[in-house]
Amino acid sequence: MEAKPTHEQAQLHLQVYEMRREARLRQARDWFFQNYFADTFDEAMRIAAPGTETGSFAMMVFSYWEQACALLNYGLLHEDLFFETSGEFYGVWQRIKPTIQEGRQRFASKQFLTHVEKAANRYEAWTEARSPGHIAAMQEMMKQMRPRSGTARS
Numbered sequence: 001m002e003a004k005p006t007h008e009q010a011q012l013h014l015q016v017y018e019m020r021r022e023a024r025l026r027q028a029r030d031w032f033f034q035n036y037f038a039d040t041f042d043e044a045m046r047i048a049a050p051g052t053e054t055g056s057f058a059m060m061v062f063s064y065w066e067q068a069c070a071l072l073n074y075g076l077l078h079e080d081l082f083f084e085t086s087g088e089f090y091g092v093w094q095r096i097k098p099t100i101q102e103g104r105q106r107f108a109s110k111q112f113l114t115h116v117e118k119a120a121n122r123y124e125a126w127t128e129a130r131s132p133g134h135i136a137a138m139q140e141m142m143k144q145m146r147p148r149s150g151t152a153r154s
Helices: 007-020 023-035 041-047 053-073 079-085 088-096 100-106 114-130 134-145
Strands: none
Touching: 007 023, 007 053, 007 079, 023 053, 023 088, 041 053, 041 100, 053 079, 053 088, 053 114, 079 114, 088 114, 088 134, 114 134
């Protein structure tokens, strides 16, 4: 996008940001980035099983970013403004990417987190055009954040 954000887009952007500050969602986001490390769907289910508090945390994070990315993908949020100020969704995508296809199959939900995926793909292209190598460096940093075998967080 080349045009400046409209006043309406900026207002919606601030509303989306304000939702991130809600205490329970903030707690869920903190938990997610400290604990959600899964290479397989079965691992993801052990970490955040449906019906558990950690499962609720994961779904809060997933649903928040899916909604925000849906607003982006439908053009209600300004792409440049969103990508410049909302990179956390990409970190979420990187954490769920290894398990998403199996999750979609197991739950028979081809649409699960497709807005996050679509936004993440666009974010990669957008970022590489502006800062070549940043995505690879960020992915490497995220690998370093993983707990070593036997030291998984709970």
